[in-house]
Amino acid sequence: AQSVTQPDIHITVSEGASLELRCNYSYGATPYLFWYVQSPGQGLQLLLKYFSGDTLVQGIKGFEAEFKRSQSSFNLRKPSVHWSDAAEYFCAVLIPSGGSYIPTFGRGTSLIVHP
């Protein structure tokens, strides 16, 4: 079965510092990959997605992610974090199965931003 691993439960950065959130997946081929952000008590908002092609994907709010097939990773990055980026971040994979696509989410990484 496919799985998604976000190894960091919490990440703390200072405002203005760079950020990298890790995501690894287990699947034989290349899945569809997503990053979502969740503010407290809210639903999830799509930041970016990767289907194929250029392995560096640009998203909203200044985020980007790089797909590395050799490492089965899809890490999320931002060069300069803002206090408003503090939230929960989820990596998700979407793997085709009999014509259906059901997403599997990682457990999430909580981002804390210090002023």
Next chain:
Amino acid sequence: DGGITQSPKYLFRKEGQNVTLSCEQNLNHDAMYWYRQDPGQGLRLIYYSQIVNDFQKGDIAEGYSVSREKKESFPLTVTSAQKNPTAFYLCASSIEGSTGGYGYTFGSGTRLTVV
């Protein structure tokens, strides 16, 4: 504006009662999903539906039931058989089909508490 509406935002249930969480979308999406979110566990799939009058169990369907009588609506009933129903429930929808992978639109969630 198109989107997903979940209601109520907060719900309290006495032990032994069934409660129904509402999820309505006006995005004309084919597929709809219910997730349960607990601290530190990410999102776990309860049920999903790809077409009207059809739905499948997810990873944690026990103690839950759904219906999909209309494309726009996918209500979730938390039955008395669900032993630990206190959680945050998220509804999502997507453009389903063989091309899949367009990403998911989430509602803002319902927080259910057993009292």
